[in-house]
Amino acid sequence: DTGVSQDPRHKITKRGQNVTFRCDPISEHNRLYWYRQTLGQGPEFLTYFQNEAQLEKSRLLSDRFSAERPKGSFSTLEIQRTEQGDSAMYLCASSPGTGGANVLTFGAGSRLTVL
Amino acid sequence: AQSVSQHNHHVILSEAASLELGCNYSYGGTVNLFWYVQYPGQHLQLLLKYFSGDPLVKGIKGFEAEFIKSKFSFNLRKPSVQWSDTAEYFCAPGGSYIPTFGRGTSLIVHP
8 A cells, every 4th residue: 555554543542641643654755744633624734744854833733742754754743641622633644745746645544532 | 824714514415416615715825726525434635736727627526626816716616416426525725835724515415
């Protein structure tokens, strides 16, 4: 499968716990994006990487959120001290560095439920 | 900052009816425009895109959209919907590599 992979697909955790999501983009894509989607809303931008550099972060990304893309390949999104308001679908997407510059290919998402 | 407004949140149609979903955006610079679709149980996927040139663009499954610069609009159309078009549709204008998604429109097509 050469699409965008996300793991885990579902995560249930208790408030206050830390969680980490992983995204494996399409291998030749330089750009990687994280979005968050709640019920009845469209995806909200969280952060964006060009290779290993994190170029932009949304104000939605509080200090409890951190994202990395250490070697310009896979990325992780960690949420510390989870809150019930963090319950959402976390979407990863990637796009090529040239040509169809920002046509995003999405993964299936990681659904987080905070109890 | 860019923003996007989708006017119809829930649309219910019968097969063969025509569809038009409104999308308006605000953005000061050069904007690329996208419609994404999410079929039940599937990933978000690109439906069509506009970068430049002919303002009437065609996408997959008979969908098309028209970019009207003066109205900051990029409305999605299909002359005759099918049951298989039941899905969530998202308008997403994007400037500097970061598409901003609208709230989405839930389309239900009755056979």
